[in-house]
Amino acid sequence: MPSSTKDRIVDSSAELFRRQGYAGTGVKQIVAAANAPFGSIYHFFPGGKEQLGAEAIRSSGRLYMQLVAGVAGQGPDLLAAVAAIFAGAAETLLETDFADACPIATVALEVASTSEPLREATAEVFESWIAGATEWFAAAGIPRERARELAFSTLSLLEGAFIFCRAMRTVEPLRMAGASAVAAVGAALADRPR
Amino acid sequence: MPSSTKDRIVDSSAELFRRQGYAGTGVKQIVAAANAPFGSIYHFFPGGKEQLGAEAIRSSGRLYMQLVAGVAGQGPDLLAAVAAIFAGAAETLLETDFADACPIATVALEVASTSEPLREATAEVFESWIAGATEWFAAAGIPRERARELAFSTLSLLEGAFIFCRAMRTVEPLRMAGASAVAAVGAALADRPR
């Protein structure tokens, strides 16, 4: 068994939070999903549910960035990579019956005005995503300022489309947002300085 | 007193759901905010919290579309109107200490996989927004197919930016997403058929 009890708790929490949100997920439900004894939660996370939430957010944020970077990395060029990210997201959505979209968006909206520690955790994850995407666009020759704007708009398109897709139970929004993102990146590539 | 008890309950629910989500808001908290007797909830909403949630979603969805349409209506042209929508959203965010963004996005993500009636309510609201925006773009001479794509991407940019803004406590994402939206609409206007 390669996975420790603590890891199983974090992983199960992340999955449940992603689908039902933070407030909608009980500690009992988490230990049941993780096949862990109840008390272990408070052994590994003395700060209780909130500390567990923070760790789950950071963990799944890290994982998701790796996943997206992996999908983006195998594209022949930047445009194909952006298209692949949106297509991959759509595929995952269909495979999971529209359950698995962004791992932390639901929690981020929930806790933004109710828990400062959790809000900070989501902000850190988002910052790292934006920084990573900015770097990626800049590496393609897009000026830094422009690259950061592109990072925000591409990720906003993705996050926004996730909301519509899950609510409407169709991947149409993701396809359209993806087309828009490709167009925006294409325009930025076209007038980059040489 | 122009507001009936039922209206106060719906309004208070909508405000609380917007900020803390559906699961994070208790019925007791709602009646306290609405200055309503506890029993009235189940008099006006025999279906309980879920029915109340559905009505709050539809009500605030209607209201928000009117609000956005109002902001958009007073712009001199389409591009200025789009810019005004994003700027207005940023202003509201700042005024409310990053609490009031999209009135239903938080709930939409929470309930997408946990409550079919509520999911349907959010889907209906989103559909009506998309239909409205499509109509608006089409009226400016943009072909219907393209107008719908533009509606999805503009609203996705707005929703996505809301997530980042609330988490990071800055309106930078909204400014950048707004610039992107204006550029996308501008491009669509430029190559519309004459």
Next chain:
DNA sequence: CCATTTTTTGATAGATCGCTCTAGTGGGTG
């Protein structure tokens, strides 16, 4: 091998959840 410390565990406490139920109030109608 026993004594001591450290880690693990589930029963349970105390609060809160959504909801039901009965009783009471106020105003309009026959």
Next chain:
DNA sequence: CACCCACTAGAGCGATCTATCAAAAAATGG
């Protein structure tokens, strides 16, 4: 006036929530 009905009002129910804590198990030292 008698009656009715929409609404107000809140006590309390069973379930579930998070968190605690004393005991069991495992690890460590003499």
